[in-house]
Amino acid sequence: MIELTHVTKSYNRGKIKAVDDLTLTVKPGEIFGFLGPNGAGKTTTIKLIVGLLRPDSGRIAVEGYDVAKEPLKAKQVTTYVPDFPAIYERLTGLEYLNFIGDVYGVPKAERLERIGKWLEIFELAPVVTNPIQSYSHGMKQKIVLAAALLPAPRVMVLDEPLVGLDPRAAHQLKEMFREHCDAGKTLFFSTHIMEVAEKLCDRIGIIHKGRLVACGTMEELKAIDRTEAGQSLEEIFLELTEK
């Protein structure tokens, strides 16, 4: 579960409000899609949830752990995939996975099984002993995803996870999202791909200029009183983020 209560984050000493009084709860077993135009505050919100940024005010809790007060407990149950796969290029894929397994304390048997599984799914098995430096952008994205899945976290937070993935990997990742949440875990991800959000997410939040302008299931979003008649998520998104 992820809970944000009246969270505000500004830059330039309060001149730019990136996130403005955001209150949001993502329940266990839920895939939550986070949409918004460029610069709306998606990545800032995600970084606040995973503790990479500190809010000016408000409270953020992950699985009941206050991110500011109990950061290690919150981190132990959370993994994060950034929008750009900046990882240790001089390590091999396997060394990186081992590193993540070590710091999250994943036991050997589980580690072996999960590494084998995700390497096969992401077709990384033949290159896992090569330096990450030699990987393509998509392969780097996949190794970051495999590393995020390795601890089998209660909460996964992903920033644009589908960017750079080939259609097969993207399909498998979406299946994994469902699997993850069917096991009662939480998944929060941002995307610009409306179709994915519409088909995959249990609930969707739309952020615009730092404020949450809509949040709910697809049905709930369609029921919002709007001037335009369109019913697709794209049409709803465009209208809500027009100004």
Next chain:
Amino acid sequence: MSASSAGAGAGGGVGARPSRVKTVLTVIRAGLRSNFGLATLKHRLLKEKKDRWLVPLVGVAAIGVVPMFYGIVLLIENVYLVLKPMGQERALLSFGILAGQLLILLFGVYYVIAAFYFARDLEFLIPLPLRPGEVMASKFAVIVINEYLTVAAIVLPVVVTVGVLARRGVGYWVNATLVYLTLPIIPLALVSLVVVAMMRFINVSRKKDALILVGSLALIGLSFALQIGLGRSAGGRGPEASAQAVAAFFTSPDSLLNKVGAIFPPGIWATKAIAGGFSGEGLANLALLLGVSVVLFAGMVVAAEKLFYRGVIGLGETTGKRRRLTRDEMSRRVSSGRRAFAAIFGREWKIMNRTPIFLLNGILVSVFVPAIFVLMATLNKGGRGGGSGGGGGGDPMALLGTLLSANPLVVILGAALFMTICGSVNGTASSTFSREGAQFWISRMIPVAPREQAAAKFLHSYLVAMLGVATASVVAAVFLHLRAAYLAPAVALSLVAGVLLAAVGMMIDLARPLLDWTNPQKAIKQNLNVLLALFADVGILTAVFFGVKALMRVKLATNVVLGVVFVGLGALAAVSYLAMLKFADKRYPEIE
């Protein structure tokens, strides 16, 4: 970002295409802004109002170097006053200029390889509609500006002091300015030509990193041999600097001026250009210097057209065999669960050793510094014509022999100082957080307490420092014949001092980690934190020096003084280590 804006300029838009010169100037401007972080600095200081504490700190550091410069100027003045009656004052100019040019040659290898081949902005620059020579010229310009700063401390005091003392006219100052602006071009162009040719061949090899390392070391060795040549010529006649010795050194047919000048004539041209002012000799030499600089620069651009992209494109690619691990192999290679501390320590070690720039500037420096000492001592000895050394003041071994009989306490503390310096000059501790760069998010995300991460990083930095201490100990034992009774306390003191200096270096880097670098060189060699840590080290060691001096004045027994220094340093080390861990807990969540 800057490269993109450069691209906008280079692209030209829909109107008339900008001239090539204008395009190159746009790329140079973008390169300079990016290299010196001007836009970021302006944004942080003026908009975000962060890092303002740096302004007074840099001011204090600047004031701190004033006494040192004053000392240098006094030394130059004394030498000048000795040389003037013999009409040899221009030899002093030539010494300063040659030292500056050879320093550029030495550091140029680092700068050129890093800027031409490892800077991440190449990914943006290569696809732009720019010729390889233009990209290289823009990068070259950035290095030249860097070198102005590097050699300012050596060349400017000499040129300015001589000019002021000799009351030289406008011609001197105009030519001096032009020479200073031209000074880095010839040595850097020469280094660039060699490096561009070297990288062209390294790029086709599968062992690129290893070859880059070997090639860099060979070039540094070559530059260093020239430096030694300079030092040997200068020091070979004894350091007493009596009027006769100085005069002989500067004026004899076998002098430094002629020797090094024969190897590196641009130094002589530069000297004559400055000293001659607007006279025929001055202008002719200035023209020669400028002409050769232009020719070499043009030659480098032409070579770049043919070789640069062939050396740089694909350099970052590492070929790996595609091979699936068997079940057994996988089971063996999947770790059975190390502690987080061990995992972080292992990561630090692997990344440092596998990144040529980090390895070269970090670990190898630890080994280099003591090795250089041995080399200089050996060459100095050999330079005396194979004699027994004759107890000449220039032989460090003979010097130490004299000291040994004089005061064991001085020898032990001197050896400890030598070992400590060898261990701490590498900048591994003071760049430990900066080196993570864009990957720092991982350290922020993992469920490992900042103090535990910092402790693992400390162990890594400390071991690198100890590598320097170990090498220095071997030098002290084997080459300086330091007895075990002196060696043991010296090692013990340097081990404790190493903790203090590593912890202080880490705190400095933690206060303001440089994470937004695009060129690994910036994370370690051009990192202000490394320089600040060096200042801090000098401050700490100076304080220890005065403390010891006070103890010696009380006339305590050697063992008592050593005991007090050891306990004092130990207490400081423990406090600084704990403070560093606490600071890590505070700083990690703040770094955004």
